[in-house]
Amino acid sequence: MPFPLFVLASSAIAVTTAGAAALLAQRPRLAVLAALVGATALLLFHGPAYFDYYADDAYITLRYSL
Numbered sequence: 001m002p003f004p005l006f007v008l009a010s011s012a013i014a015v016t017t018a019g020a021a022a023l024l025a026q027r028p029r030l031a032v033l034a035a036l037v038g039a040t041a042l043l044l045f046h047g048p049a050y051f052d053y054y055a056d057d058a059y060i061t062l063r064y065s066l
Helices: 003-023 028-065
Strands: none
Touching: 003 028
């Protein structure tokens, strides 16, 4: 996945989550549930994508920091 698409997809998940939580503000339990679902979706999306983009950088940083 190209990096700009990664950023747009991440932003879409975050904006959707914030919007859902805002719309459910009158029902706090549902708003918290929406926020938790959105945060989980964002973490599940970021996990593999983050590893794909930054594994090499992390390895180089670790190698040369020792």
